Amino acid sequence: MSVNTVEIDKVLERLALSNEKRFNAFQVASLANESDPLEVNEYLLYKSEGKFGALTAKIETLCVNNHPDKHFELGTVLPNYEVECRICDSEYVPDLEFAHLVFYFREVYKQEIEKKNDEIQNESGKDVLVPPMDEFMTLARLLQSQQLCIVNGGIHFMNGEKFSFNNVNNPVNSAVSFGDESxxxxxxxxxxxxxxxxxxxxxxxxxxxxxxxxxxxxxxxxxxxxxxxxxxxxxxxxxxxxxxxxxxxxxxxxxxxxxxxxxxxxxxxxxxxxxx
Known part of the structure; x- marks a missing residue:
C-alpha cells in the first residue's frame, strides 16, 4: 500500500501554519484521509531524516495512568529504572508497549511555511481541526513492523545509514561492524x-x-x-x-x-x- 504524499505534505503545512506543536501518524492519517497510519508513520519518519528533514521524531513515554510524559531522541536507550510522571507523580519504568512516537516541526520548516502563508490559506484555509491524540503508535508496534529497531539498546529508524540489519541474523542489541567489502x-x-x-x-x-x-x-x-x-x-x-x-x-x-x-x-x- 502507498500513501498520497502530496496530501500528507499539505496537511503538514496546515498544521505548521496553525502552530501545532506535537502530533502523531494517526492524527495526520485522519486529516489526510489515509487508511493506514503505519504507512503514514513511515513517511513521517522519512520527513525527519537528514539535513533535508522537516520534522523531528521523538519517543514519548506514557505513565501507568496513560499520561504523556518524558521525551527521548531516537537512538536513546530508554531508562530501565523508575521515573516520576510530571503530571500525576506516579512512578513507572518506561516500557516499549507504553512508549510511542510523536513528531515536531523543525524551526527552519516552520519559517519556510510562514513564507507560504498566503498560498496555503488560499488553497485550503489556515484553520485545521486536529483530532485528539487518543491512539498511539507504540514502539512495540514499530519494532514489529521493522520501521524501528534496537541497536546497542537504542531505538533507531530502520533505514538509518549507519546501520545494517539482516533480520534474524543480527541479534537484538548487537553491534554492527563495517569493512571495505561491506x-x-x-x-x-x-x-x-x-x-x-x-x-x-x-x-x-x-x-x-x-x-x-x-x-x-x-x-x-x-x-x-x-x-x-x-x-x-x-x-x-x-x-x-x-x-x-x-x-x-x-x-x-x-x-x-x-x-x-x-x-x-x-x-x-x-x-x-x-x-x-
Missing part, C-alpha cells in the same frame, strides 16, 4: 552520490523556476524521493509515487533544457541503484 560501504557511497545529484538538481530549480509554489512543491517531492532512494531498503511504491509527482510538474511547466537534462539524470540515478 554492503554498507556501497550504500553510504551511493547515498552521497544521491545527495550530490539531488543538490545539483535543486540548485537549477532554484535558478530556473520563478514560481515559488511550483519550486517548493518540486523541492519537497525531490528531497523525499532522494531520502527514499538512499535508504537501506527503499520502498518502490513510495519512490515511484514521489518521482511520478515530479514528472507531472516537470513535463508541463519546465522549459529549460539544462534543467530537464539534470532532471532526467536524477530520475535515472534514483531508478538504477547499485546491486548489493
Amino acid at each position: 554492503p554498507n560501504t556501497v550504500i553510504n557511497v551511493y547515498k552521497q552520490d544521491v545527495e550530490n545529484v539531488t543538490n545539483d538538481l535543486l540548485a537549477l530549480i532554484e535558478s530556473e523556476i520563478s514560481d515559488s509554489k511550483v519550486k517548493n512543491e518540486l523541492r519537497e517531492l525531490i528531497e523525499g524521493a532522494a531520502l527514499e532512494s538512499g535508504s537501506k531498503e527503499p520502498k518502490p511504491a513510495i519512490l515511484r509515487t514521489l518521482i511520478d509527482g515530479t514528472k507531472g510538474i516537470m513535463t508541463t511547466i519546465v522549459k529549460s533544457p539544462a534543467l530537464l537534462d539534470a532532471y532526467e539524470k536524477w530520475v535515472q540515478f534514483l531508478q538504477d541503484p547499485p546491486t548489493l
Whole structure:
C-alpha cells in the first residue's frame, strides 16, 4: 500500500501554519484521509531524516495512568529504572508497549511555511481541526513492523545509514561492524552520490523556476524521493509515487533544457541503484 504524499505534505503545512506543536501518524492519517497510519508513520519518519528533514521524531513515554510524559531522541536507550510522571507523580519504568512516537516541526520548516502563508490559506484555509491524540503508535508496534529497531539498546529508524540489519541474523542489541567489502560501504557511497545529484538538481530549480509554489512543491517531492532512494531498503511504491509527482510538474511547466537534462539524470540515478 502507498500513501498520497502530496496530501500528507499539505496537511503538514496546515498544521505548521496553525502552530501545532506535537502530533502523531494517526492524527495526520485522519486529516489526510489515509487508511493506514503505519504507512503514514513511515513517511513521517522519512520527513525527519537528514539535513533535508522537516520534522523531528521523538519517543514519548506514557505513565501507568496513560499520561504523556518524558521525551527521548531516537537512538536513546530508554531508562530501565523508575521515573516520576510530571503530571500525576506516579512512578513507572518506561516500557516499549507504553512508549510511542510523536513528531515536531523543525524551526527552519516552520519559517519556510510562514513564507507560504498566503498560498496555503488560499488553497485550503489556515484553520485545521486536529483530532485528539487518543491512539498511539507504540514502539512495540514499530519494532514489529521493522520501521524501528534496537541497536546497542537504542531505538533507531530502520533505514538509518549507519546501520545494517539482516533480520534474524543480527541479534537484538548487537553491534554492527563495517569493512571495505561491506554492503554498507556501497550504500553510504551511493547515498552521497544521491545527495550530490539531488543538490545539483535543486540548485537549477532554484535558478530556473520563478514560481515559488511550483519550486517548493518540486523541492519537497525531490528531497523525499532522494531520502527514499538512499535508504537501506527503499520502498518502490513510495519512490515511484514521489518521482511520478515530479514528472507531472516537470513535463508541463519546465522549459529549460539544462534543467530537464539534470532532471532526467536524477530520475535515472534514483531508478538504477547499485546491486548489493
